[in-house]
Amino acid sequence: MGDMRMAAAPSELRHRILLVDDDVDQRDAIACFLEMEGVDANTAVDGREALYALRNGPRPCLILLDLNMVGMDGREFRRRQLLWPQMAGIPVVVLSGHPELKTATRAMEAVEVWRKPVELHLLLRAVGDHCHGHSRGDSLSATVAVEPHGEAALRSMLTCAVSPLTMSPRSGWRRG
Ligand SMILES: [Zn+2]
16 A cells, blocks of 8 residues: 555655665665665766766755765765755765774765665665655655565565666666
């Protein structure tokens, strides 16, 4: 029942997360999970693609940003984002495989710093906590208020046939 309501929500009413990570498996798994939960996902393989996605794609509610990427890394992306008045306000969750980097990432003004691998249910909580474009109390809160449900999430990922939208400067939007 809940799934049908979420699926029927117009896209502009849905949360959208920009995933910036060069680990294709992790990126696709997260994007797939989000789509199943009624949250739109865009993906980028590095900071350069992420900047491109911000410039040309729909505005995300939240950015999930890996630190170490081939190409433009997370720090450089964040530095440029903060210098971009229209985009500086989009909250960023930094992913780091190294907990000792927490201090360094604080300087990036991230709203949260997570260790890898990403706990998927945290994404729904984080977008609910940090998205200021979608008010609480409407149908969206139903989307993000779902309980952590490891098994169901795992099942949905195993059966996920959604291919997340991927954006690249060379090919533009494509179904990846
Ligand atoms: Zn939102």
